[in-house]
Amino acid sequence: MLAVLAQRVANLSPRRRLLLAGAAVVxxxxxxxxxxxxxxxxDPEIRNRVMLNLRELEKLDAEWDANILRAHIGRAPPEQRLTTQLPRMHDLVARLGEALPHTTGTAAPAAYDQLRQSMRTKEQLVTLFAVHNPPLREALMHVPPAVADLKTELSGIEGALAPARIVVRLDTTLNALLTEILRYNLAPTPALATRIDEILGDVAAQEIAFSPAVVEKMDALIHSCRVILEKRPLENRLEAQIAGAGTGAALDRLGRxxxxxxxxxxxxxxxxxxxxxxxxxxxxxxxxxxxxxxxxxxxxxxxxxxxxxxxxxxxxxxxxxxxxxxxxxxxxxxxxxxHDSLTGLINYRQLTRLLDRALARADRRDSVVVLMFIDLDGFKAVNDTWGHATGDLVLQMVARRVQDKLRAEDALARLGGDEFVIMLEDVSAREGALRVARLALEQIESITEADGNPVRISASIGIAAARGQAGAARGQAALLADADKAMYEAKQSGKGTFVVSPESQWLTPS
Missing domain, CATH: 1.20.58 (Methane Monooxygenase Hydroxylase; Chain G, domain 1)
Known part of the structure; x- marks a missing residue:
């Protein structure tokens, strides 16, 4: 075959052979x-950039969820905005869209459209959450001191001027109101709302026996309670809808x-x-x-x-x-x-994953999972006096010393700022948890020098425990909220101590 072609090419004129050779070369x-x-x-760099953008978007989404949780439990500062991460998240989503032409098929564009839709839905829900959360948080902060103020009035001149039976009745009613409001905030139900509404009607009916100044305080208390009755179920529904927006699942699908x-x-x-x-x-x-x-x-x-x-x-x-x-x-x-970049400890997102698994194991084994919420006392003074570099060194020392006192199977996480969480599994008795809390407190208080500067810090520790099936049913969010609330009680008790949540469940009676 080649010989025949060569013979035919040889029979061509030199000009045609040159043209044929040129065409063949082209x-x-x-x-x-x-x-x-x-x-x-x-280009491998494209894939690398896409994965970096996805990981950063997942991290920002996790921080967003953490901020919503802090706002729910009242840990977020009043001026915090829940949409701080959105400009960067929008930019990352746009960059992921620019990488779609480098993919094949329709699966990646469909996953990208799902991510955009879930992000849009979550953003709308968070906007509504940001509208309803501040008045609810303000009402929750107002009720306890308002009740205490009214009880003080009843023990003073106002109580002496009003009929004794009305004073006793109002005092009992205020105690019941505070108890039911706190229960409603943790687990709102229609029956509990009806009970609170009846108590508020009873408080309003007794206003006639008191001065206008006391009546004004009673009206303010009633208003705050009604705000809680209205806003708490609405905020819980919004949180459920936010969780159901599925941004995490959409990110996982797009990554796959x-x-x-x-x-x-x-x-x-x-x-x-x-x-x-x-x-x-x-x-x-x-x-x-x-x-x-x-x-x-x-x-x-x-x-x-x-x-x-x-x-x-x-x-x-x-x-x-x-x-x-x-x-x-x-x-x-x-x-x-x-992991947290400063201390090397696990972060909030990994903690919640480990906590979910620990609760599932406790459900199977009927064992106890203990959570300790640690907030450093005096840390702000360290930052203000010696600067953030010394403050960062103190956080690293706290993480290292507390971690050294824990078992290999225990977990220590940093939530951000000066907040840490210890998770213990298979705790046999309350005394074991208290022993770990004392060790953690001793290690924190033993830090007296950082980078050549004298420091003095302590910690307020809130302890919560969940046992077996009941603890798993309540879930990790409730356990975190119990520990956080106990930590606040420790701070109010004078700091440098620990408080066990009354909701804690143990294998043996305390």
Missing amino acids: ALSILLAFLYIRTESV EFDRSFDTVLLERQRFRGYLFAYSAVLLVLLAYAGWRLRRSYRIIGEVNQRLQAANETLEHRVAERTAELETQSKQLERLAQ
């Missing part, structure tokens, strides 16, 4: 360029689809590399035939062959290096998503 060059471009169709699409493109790249290698073999045959025809070109053909082989070896080496870099970066990103 066709072969175009085919070679096409195959080469297809082998370079995926990007990975699957990039893997598909990489396989296609490998296939075209095979085509390129086969095509190179064909070229070598043609070059060998041309060398047989034109012996003077043999040395040039050998040099071209050597360059092609060197290029292939370099390409494989670069691919191997890039793959190793991507694996290293992926591991680093995974650790950053689960």
Whole structure:
């Protein structure tokens, strides 16, 4: 076949042979360029950027959820905005959309549309949450001191001027009101709302026996209670809808689809590399035939062959290096998503995952999971006096010393700022939890110097425990809220101590 073609080419005129050779060279060059471009169709840097953007978006979404939880339990400062992360999150979502042309199929665009929809829904719900949360939080902060103020009035001149039976009745009513309001805030039910409404009617009915100043305080208390009755169920529904927006699941799905699409493109790249290698073999045959025809070109053909082989070896080496870099970066990103960058402790997101698993194990074993919410006392003075560098060193010392006193299976997390959480599993008795709390408090109070500067810190610790099926049914959010509330009681008790939540459940009676 080749001999016949060679004979026909030999019969052509020199001009036509030149044109035919030029056309053949152009066709072969175009085919070679096409195959080469297809082998370079995926830039590993694009995949790297996409994964970095996804991890950062997941981290911001987790911080967003943490801020909502803090607002729910009253830990967020009044001026905190729940939409602080949104501009950066919008930018990251837009960057992920710019990477869609590098994917194949419709799965990745569909996952991206789902993410945008879930983000839009969550943003709308959080906007509503931000409207209703401040008046609810203000009402919750107003009720306890308002009740205490009215009880003080009853023990003074106002109580002496009013009939004794009304004073006694109002005092009892106020105690019941405070108890029921606190229960309603933790678990609102229609029956409890009806009971509170009856108590408020009773308080209003007794206003006639008191001065206008006391009546004004009673009206303010009634107003705050009605705000709680209205806002607490609404906020709980909004939180459930926010959790159901599914941004985390949408992010996971988009990450899987990007990975699957990039893997598909990489396989296609490998296939075209095979085509390129086969095509190179064909070229070598043609070059060998041309060398047989034109012996003077043999040395040039050998040099071209050597360059092609060197290029292939370099390409494989670069691919191997890039793959190793991507694996290293992926591991680093995974650790950053689960750990606090300052102390190296696990973060809030990883803590909630471990806590969910611990509660599930406690459900199966009928064991106890203990949570200790730690808030440092005196830490702000360290920052204000010696600067944030010393403050960061103190946080690292706290993390290291407390971690050293825990078992290998225990967990210590930093939620942010000067807040830490200890999680213990399989606690046999309340005394064991108290022993760990004392050890943690001793280790924190033993820090008296940092970076050559004298420091004096302590801690307020709230302890909550969940046992077996009942604890698992309440869930990790309720356990965190119990520990946080107990921590606040410890602060109000004078700081530098610990308080056990009355909701705690133990294997043996306390």
